[in-house]
Structure formats: C-alpha cells, structure tokens
Amino acid sequence: MTGWTRRQICGLAGGTLMAAAAPHVARGQSQPRVVVIGGGIGGATVARYLAGLKTLDVTLIEPNPNHVTCFFSNLYLAGLRSLASLTFDFEALAERHDVAVIQKAATAINPASKTVELQSGERLAYDRLVVSPGIAFKFxxxxxxxxxxxxxxxxxxxxxxxxxxxxxxxxxxxxxxxxxxxxxxxxxxxxxxxxxxxxxxxxxxxxxxxxxxxxxxxxxxxxxxxxxxxxxxxxxxxxxxxxxxxxxxxxxxxxxxxxxxxxxxxxxxxxxxxxxxxAQKAGSIAERAGLADSTGWCPVDPATFESTLQPGIHVVGDAIIGGDMPKSAFSANSQAKACAFAVAASLTGSPRFPPHLFNSCYTFLAPDDAFTNAIIFAPEGGGIKTVKMFISKVGESAEVRRRTAHQAVGWYSAFTADVFG
Ligand SMILES: Cc1cc2nc3c(=O)[nH]c(=O)nc-3n(C[C@H](O)[C@H](O)[C@H](O)COP(=O)(O)OP(=O)(O)OC[C@H]3O[C@@H](n4cnc5c(N)ncnc54)[C@H](O)[C@@H]3O)c2cc1C
Structure with a gap:
C-alpha cells in the first residue's frame, strides 16, 4: 500500500502547486488541466477515465492515503471480510494511469479565478473542475x-x-x-x-x-x-x-x-x-463552494453532470440530486464516466455522447443469500428517470440466491479494479 512515487504528490512535485500569494503556475504543459476533488468512487473513476484519454492533465485531490469502500463494509462488521481487503490506495492511478495525486484536502473553490485552495494554503489552477466529495452529516x-x-x-x-x-x-x-x-x-x-x-x-x-x-x-x-x-x-x-x-x-x-x-x-x-x-447532505466542500442548493444536495445537468449553480464545475456521486438514481457506488461510477466524456468534449472537442447511466447493486441477506437489482436510467426533463429495471424476487430458490452472492464477490473485484486501476 505504500512506496508509490512518480505521480504521487504530497504537496511537492511537479510545479502544479503554488504558494497562496504566487500567481497561478500551470504544469508547464499545454494540455488542458482537470482537477478532481475526492478520491472515492466517483472522483477516482473520473480521474482514471480522463487520464486514459491522454489529452488532459489530470490531478486528483484526496486527503486520505487510501480509500476504504463502504460497499462490503457490512461483511466486515459481521466478521466475514477484513478491512484490508476493502482498502485501496492510489498507486495504480498515479503510476499506471498518470494521474497526479495530491494527498491533501481542498478547502475552497474559487470559480472566478478557476482555482482550488488546499489545506496548506496552496492554490491549484484548473480549466474544468470535477467534485465528488461524498456525503456530510446533518449533525x-x-x-x-x-x-x-x-x-x-x-x-x-x-x-x-x-x-x-x-x-x-x-x-x-x-x-x-x-x-x-x-x-x-x-x-x-x-x-x-x-x-x-x-x-x-x-x-x-x-x-x-x-x-x-x-x-x-x-x-x-x-x-x-x-x-x-x-x-x-x-x-x-x-x-x-x-x-x-x-x-x-x-x-x-x-x-x-x-x-x-x-x-x-x-x-x-x-x-x-x-x-x-x-440525516445526510452533500460533502461540505460542495456546500462551501455554492454547489449545493437548499436541499443540501447539488443540482446538475444530467447529461454532463455540470453544476447548474456553478458553470465549469461538475459534480458526481452521492453529492448530487440524482433523480431516480440511488446514491450508490455503481451510480457514482456510471455518472463519473458520463461526466468524463462531457468534460473531455468541452476541453478537447472530442465527440459528445448521450450518457449511459446504470445502477446495479448486490445486497447480502446472509453470506450465501444475496439479492440484486439492475436499472437503466436516462436524462429526462432536467432530471434522471428510470427506463428499465430488474430486481430479485421473494421466493427465489436457495441456489439462485447462492449464485447471486457468488456473483457479488466477482463484481466487487471487477468494480474496484475499474475504479482504482
Ligand atoms: C454500509 C454501506 C454499504 C454500501 N453498499 C453499497 C453497495 O453494495 N453497492 C453500491 O453501489 N454502493 C454501496 N454503498 C454506497 C457507496 O459507498 C457510495 O454511494 C459511494 O462511495 C459514493 O461515491 P462518492 O464518490 O460520491 O463518495 P465517496 O466514495 O465517499 O468519496 C468521497 C471522497 O471525497 C473525499 N473528500 C471529501 N471532501 C474532500 C475535500 N474537501 N477535499 C478532497 N477530498 C475530499 C473523501 O475523503 C472521500 O474519499 C454503500 C454505502 C454504505 C454506507
């Protein structure tokens, strides 16, 4: 989990960061700069898919050295999984996918100057910003x-x-x-x-x-x-x-x-x-940046995930008002991919696609008894609506449920590899 080097930046490498008082310093490259706040499911996916295009300079800001997935954490509570098996660092994103990872919290966003301020006081310039800060609690x-x-x-x-x-x-x-x-x-x-x-x-x-x-x-x-x-x-x-x-x-x-x-x-x-x-609301950086409305969540254009309150800033994951889409890791990952294509289109002129939005969840009732759902969504009337849905039924055989539990374990491996590289 440790020892990653080249693109990991702990406030140090690459000329990306600047002292608070200094003028903006670009990374010395001509590629458009995308900054992503939050290295959880939505943020890591956006960073990975944008970096994969090789036409953008992608920086991910996340204060923690690794991410522990909420999904499957109930298995940990029951003594059925270790926490280590749910923990992912950002080494693959940094090393394999060429994402610059800054292990710090973002403390402020300035849409006028297109900069993000970090807890160290440094500022980071962006051409497009994506925010995936998860949830905060209404204490x-x-x-x-x-x-x-x-x-x-x-x-x-x-x-x-x-x-x-x-x-x-x-x-x-x-x-x-x-x-x-x-x-x-x-x-x-x-x-x-x-x-x-x-x-x-x-x-x-x-x-x-x-x-x-x-x-x-x-x-x-x-x-x-x-x-x-x-x-x-x-x-x-x-x-x-x-x-x-x-x-x-x-x-x-x-x-x-x-x-x-x-x-x-x-x-x-x-x-x-x-x-x-x-009770919950969008992660606090979203609220501070004026991305959340009176509901506590962030309204977005469902085709691009661009904020309807702050143009040029996109929001994905649990923090958004997602219409029929539940606040799930699968939803965050699906939104992140649609968002990545929209961001790329706006910065590089790459083709625009209508978003493909999905959710599929596996839910455990016992270690060998799980149910599943699979839902297709589409933007409609400014929101996100269900188009088609499958859900497991009461009365399914023990064999079907056992198979579903087995599939869930396979899904976990494939999904986390897709997110964290
Ligand atoms: C018990 C439980 C079980 C679940 N099971 C499932 C499941 O089976 N299937 C499923 O699809 N979903 C499941 N989920 C939901 C899933 O975990 C979330 O929907 C998903 O993590 C949302 O992704 P996100 O990117 O919005 O937020 P997160 O994954 O929480 O990521 C947010 C990240 O932003 C970072 N951050 C916040 N503020 C800042 C800041 N100021 N600067 C920099 N970084 C910041 C945080 O540190 C965090 O890493 C479950 C959730 C729980 C609680």
Missing amino acids: GEIGGYDEATAEIMPHAWNAGAQSQVLRRQLETMEDGGVFVIAAPPNPFRCPPAPYERASLVAYYFKQFKPKSKILILDAKDTFSGQELFQDAWSRHYPGMIEWLPAQFIGKIEAVDARSCTVMTENETFKAAVANVIP
Whole structure:
C-alpha cells in the first residue's frame, strides 16, 4: 500500500502547486488541466477515465492515503471480510494511469479565478473542475449527536475507522444485548445498506451471541427492498430483528451517549451498542463552494453532470440530486464516466455522447443469500428517470440466491479494479 512515487504528490512535485500569494503556475504543459476533488468512487473513476484519454492533465485531490469502500463494509462488521481487503490506495492511478495525486484536502473553490485552495494554503489552477466529495452529516438534527458522540455511537456510514469502532463494540457486546440501528431519512447513501447491516450482524449474532436482538428505529415508514429483507429475516433470523417505522416511534429526537439510549418522540430505547446513522447532505466542500442548493444536495445537468449553480464545475456521486438514481457506488461510477466524456468534449472537442447511466447493486441477506437489482436510467426533463429495471424476487430458490452472492464477490473485484486501476 505504500512506496508509490512518480505521480504521487504530497504537496511537492511537479510545479502544479503554488504558494497562496504566487500567481497561478500551470504544469508547464499545454494540455488542458482537470482537477478532481475526492478520491472515492466517483472522483477516482473520473480521474482514471480522463487520464486514459491522454489529452488532459489530470490531478486528483484526496486527503486520505487510501480509500476504504463502504460497499462490503457490512461483511466486515459481521466478521466475514477484513478491512484490508476493502482498502485501496492510489498507486495504480498515479503510476499506471498518470494521474497526479495530491494527498491533501481542498478547502475552497474559487470559480472566478478557476482555482482550488488546499489545506496548506496552496492554490491549484484548473480549466474544468470535477467534485465528488461524498456525503456530510446533518449533525444538528438528532440532539446530542455530534462528531464526538459518533466515536461512541458510531454511524459507520463512511468506512474505515468508524467501521472499526462499531466492529469492536459488536465483538465486546455481551450475548443478550440489544443492537440499535437508527436508520436515516431519505435521501441518503445506499438505501438498502442499513437493512443489509441488520441482516449481516444478525448472521454474526446467530453464531456467537444468539440471545441478542437487533432493533431498527427508522426515520421512514418504508424502505428499499423491504419485502426481500423481511422475508429473509423470518427465514434466517426469526425473532431476532425488529423494525420500528416512524409512524410507531415518531421522530428520532436525541441520543444520550453515557447511558447509550436513543430517544424518539414516543419512546426511549436502551442499547448495548447503538449505530446512529444521521440525516445526510452533500460533502461540505460542495456546500462551501455554492454547489449545493437548499436541499443540501447539488443540482446538475444530467447529461454532463455540470453544476447548474456553478458553470465549469461538475459534480458526481452521492453529492448530487440524482433523480431516480440511488446514491450508490455503481451510480457514482456510471455518472463519473458520463461526466468524463462531457468534460473531455468541452476541453478537447472530442465527440459528445448521450450518457449511459446504470445502477446495479448486490445486497447480502446472509453470506450465501444475496439479492440484486439492475436499472437503466436516462436524462429526462432536467432530471434522471428510470427506463428499465430488474430486481430479485421473494421466493427465489436457495441456489439462485447462492449464485447471486457468488456473483457479488466477482463484481466487487471487477468494480474496484475499474475504479482504482
Ligand atoms: C454500509 C454501506 C454499504 C454500501 N453498499 C453499497 C453497495 O453494495 N453497492 C453500491 O453501489 N454502493 C454501496 N454503498 C454506497 C457507496 O459507498 C457510495 O454511494 C459511494 O462511495 C459514493 O461515491 P462518492 O464518490 O460520491 O463518495 P465517496 O466514495 O465517499 O468519496 C468521497 C471522497 O471525497 C473525499 N473528500 C471529501 N471532501 C474532500 C475535500 N474537501 N477535499 C478532497 N477530498 C475530499 C473523501 O475523503 C472521500 O474519499 C454503500 C454505502 C454504505 C454506507
């Protein structure tokens, strides 16, 4: 994971960066410059595909030395995958695909001067900017839940350190304890994931802590894949998982980290382990740069993913208002490819294509029982609409579900290779 050199820049190489007071310094090449903020799924894909065209100078800004995928992190929580197997560095992007990687956070965007400011105070000039900052949390919406509380009642909605905290808590929890999942309101990152989490943690409990229970306190009255989940819960984990919709419990109002309780409008719930997943919005750099509207998410042209608020800046991934497209890694990757072609067309005059937008997700109910969906989307009326959809059905044979779980593992390898090179 370490030791990458040529195109990795930690604020040092290549003449790309400039001191805050210095005039803009281009990289000394005549190629148009694209800067990408965020080395997660959307950002890494855009950088890789743009660099692959060999006609652009591509720089990726990401503060972390590697990316831990949220997808498959529920398998980690259940003890079925290591965190290392979900961790990707940027070496292949830098070495093989000639992307300049700067390991720093972007702190500001100046659309007038077309520059990005880094945490070090340096500025980076661009001809086109792509922003894929993922999500931020609306910490104010649940009383008592802030970044410090998240260390005690983890959301684990960004994978990595948060996932480790939650896994440790589940491991040390006594048999017979209650694991509370507070599920967020729409829209949020990966709609089936809180319920996949309940399923896989139930699988872990069934083996190691069979007297334990899982309580899902939901900010909603329905959820993605509901029939498939509820069918699986009664088959695999009878009596272990209880789902309480908003109409029964009322709004999730507050938490108390000391007593590990979650308070809703109508009731107080004591947890042995509490996984509180707050309401979400676009990553904070998008908000600061005026890319997000009053919903907290970023409106974009669905054909090019150019911001409708800040021309010349494109946004992809969870941060956008994606219409029918769910906030998923597959969506982010698909949007990123459409965006890369649109950016290239605007800078180099390469042909413009109508975007091909897809999503396909695999969701685990148990290690050998997974369901899947596959959806085709198209821009329509300024938004993104579903054109065609397939989803697994209740009542499929165990063999079909086993095959789907097996395919999911293959998808993970192929997909992460596509994103991180
Ligand atoms: C538990 C769980 C399970 C999931 N399972 C699936 C699944 O099975 N299938 C699926 O398709 N999706 C799944 N997802 C969703 C998927 O992980 C996200 O939709 C995807 O990661 C979104 O990509 P993104 O690029 O928008 O954001 P991210 O991948 O989060 O990337 C954002 C990046 O931006 C960086 N960043 C933020 N701010 C700055 C800044 N100021 N400067 C520089 N960099 C910055 C961050 O460090 C981060 O690396 C799951 C999510 C969760 C939580």
